[in-house]
Structure formats: C-alpha cells, structure tokens
Amino acid sequence: MQFIYSMLPIAKTDPNIGVYIELHVTGCASEALKFWERLIEEVYPKLKLPIFVYWSGEVDVNPVELGLRVGRLLAKMGVSPLTLKHPIDAVEELRREW
Amino acid sequence: MVVCYVDSSILISALTPTESRHKESVKALEDVRRGGGILITSTYAFVEVVNVVCRRIMSGKWSLTEPLNRLAATMGRLGYKALCEALTSMLLPTLEQLGVKVIENQDFYVLEKLNEAYAAKIFREAVKLTWINCRTKDLLHIASLMMRKHDAKRILTIDEEDFSKVKNTLRENLNIEVEIISHKMRNNLRLQSF
Numbered sequence: 001m002q003f004i005y006s007m008l009p010i011a012k013t014d015p016n017i018g019v020y021i022e023l024h025v026t027g028c029a030s031e032a033l034k035f036w037e038r039l040i041e042e043v044y045p046k047l048k049l050p051i052f053v054y055w056s057g058e059v060d061v062n063p064v065e066l067g068l069r070v071g072r073l074l075a076k077m078g079v080s081p082l083t084l085k086h087p088i089d090a091v092e093e094l095r096r097e098w
Numbered sequence: 099m100v101v102c103y104v105d106s107s108i109l110i111s112a113l114t115p116t117e118s119r120h121k122e123s124v125k126a127l128e129d130v131r132r133g134g135g136i137l138i139t140s141t142y143a144f145v146e147v148v149n150v151v152c153r154r155i156m157s158g159k160w161s162l163t164e165p166l167n168r169l170a171a172t173m174g175r176l177g178y179k180a181l182c183e184a185l186t187s188m189l190l191p192t193l194e195q196l197g198v199k200v201i202e203n204q205d206f207y208v209l210e211k212l213n214e215a216y217a218a219k220i221f222r223e224a225v226k227l228t229w230i231n232c233r234t235k236d237l238l239h240i241a242s243l244m245m246r247k248h249d250a251k252r253i254l255t256i257d258e259e260d261f262s263k264v265k266n267t268l269r270e271n272l273n274i275e276v277e278i279i280s281h282k283m284r285n286n287l288r289l290q291s292f
Contacts (some may be wrong), residue, residue: 071191
C-alpha cells in the first residue's frame with residue numbers, strides 16, 4: 001500500500017470530538033480505507049486519539065460497504081456518526097416527520 | 099429475561115451526543131444490558147431514524163461536526179442516493195455498540211385475512227390495538243413488541259408526551275412496562291440523593 005501524503009498528519013481540535021489526527025492521502029477510497037483500518041488497529045490503541053483519513057482519489061467502494069466500514073472505524077474510536085455541531089431534540093425532530 | 103423495545107426517539111438520542119437527553123438515553127440502554135436485558139428495535143424504528151438523519155443532512159438542517167462533515171462530503175460526491183446509503187450503513191455499527199439489535203421476523207409480514215381484505219400480520223395486529231388510542235407510529239412500535247413471544251416486555255422511549263398518556267393502559271392491559279427517559283428522571287434522582 002503506497003500513498004503520497006498530500007499533507008503531513010495534522011493534530012486538530014473539534015469542540016465535540018476533542019483532539020484528533022487528520023491525514024490526507026492521494027489514493028482511492030479502497031486503499032485509504034485499508035490504510036485507515038490498519039491505523040485504527042495498530043496506532044489508535046497507543047495514541048488514543050481519533051484518526052480521520054481523507055482521500056482525494058475516486059470512491060471505488062460501493063456506498064453500503066463504504067458506510068459500514070467507516071461506521072465500524074468510528075465505533076472503534078468511540079465517535080458517533082451523528083456527532084453534530086448543534087443541539088437537537090429527538091422527539092421534536094421525529095414529530096416534524098409525522 | 100426482560101426484552102426492551104427501543105423506539106426511534108431514544109435511538110436518535112443515543113446516537114446524537116448533542117441531543118438534549120443523550121447521556122440519560124445511553125445510560126438507560128447500558129442499565130438494561132447490565133441487568134441482563136436484551137435491547138431490540140424494529141426495522142420500522144430504524145427506517146424512522148434513517149429518514150430523519152438523511153433528510154436533515156441532505157437539507158443542511160443538521161451540520162455534522164467538521165471531521166465527519168468532510169467524510170460526508172466525500173461520500174456526497176457520488177450523489178444523494180449514495181450518501182444516504184452510506185449514512186444508513188454507518189449507523190449500524192454504532193447501534194451494535196450500544197447493544198441494540200434490529201430484529202425483524204418474516205412472520206410479521208405474512209398476509210392474513212382482515213375481514214374481506216388482506217393485511218400483513220403486523221398491520222393486522224396494529225389494527226387490533228387501535229383501542230389503545232395512540233399515534234400510528236407508536237401503535238406500530240407496540241404491535242411489533244406484542245408479536246414477540248417473550249415473558250417480560252418493556253418499551254424505552256424519551257417521548258414523554260405520547261407515551262405518558264398510554265403508559266397505564268399498556269401496563270394494565272398488555273403487561274408492557276413503559277420507561278420514559280427524561281430530564282425529570284435525572285432531576286428526580288438528584289433530589290432523591292439529597
């Protein structure tokens with residue numbers, strides 16, 4: 001697996017997630033996901049900071065598989081896929097659908 | 099063994115850290131699991147959750163926090179259909195982590211006679227329960243729970259307005275306990291500890 005990093009890993013802070021690491025790679029989605037999965041397996045347990053990998057290449061994984069794999073990575077890092085920037089009320093949101 | 103049906107309101111609450119009752123919802127789910135209970139939900143509740151999430155994100159009414167927003171933008175390059183499919187799949191591992199199983203039974207959808215018409219068994223059950231006097235979506239949650247062959251039945255919800263009206267009816271007539279997770283519960287617990 002060979003990547004050209006378009007940027008060096010950056011440590012960032014998000015008000016809802018806290019400190020996390022961001023990596024930008026030039027490969028396609030399937031390669032980036034494999035790389036991300038390896039990072040979560042090997043680096044995350046030591047670092048204990050969420051790691052996010054972004055890719056600039058094509059999305060060559062079907063959406064269902066992409067969502068499931070990203071969802072599993074987020075779950076391992078304890079990050080909910082529904083981490084929003086703002087407060088919500090679930091009952092009100094559902095009521096708008098009725 | 100206690101089987102707890104988790105409705106869509108508590109699912110959204112537990113999945114969304116900025117939801118006003120998030121901590122209470124997650125704790126309620128944990129308490130059930132620690133007590134040896136099973137957390138289940140229906141595909142109907144899951145569809146409700148997914149539809150709310152996808153509609154809000156597509157319309158821009160919900161803004162994901164920055165690192166997730168970038169991921170969604172990447173997925174969104176494939177269009178709304180792909181974005182929604184990916185978002186739906188993304189929710190499943192977190193539900194699994196919360197210990198909530200989406201359980202559905204083929205038997206629920208077997209067609210049965212309803213007077214001169216035919217209806218899937220789950221809708222037939224819902225029709226039989228209309229005397230409870232609640233909204234259709236809540237009726238479907240209740241019908242879904244009623245059709246499961248377990249000894250103890252419980253519903254976990256944060257929908258105080260709707261479920262407080264039918265709580266006693268469900269307990270007295272159908273042996274279903276309703277646990278409403280609210281801010282009040284937290285406040286009551288605080289008061290009790292003094």
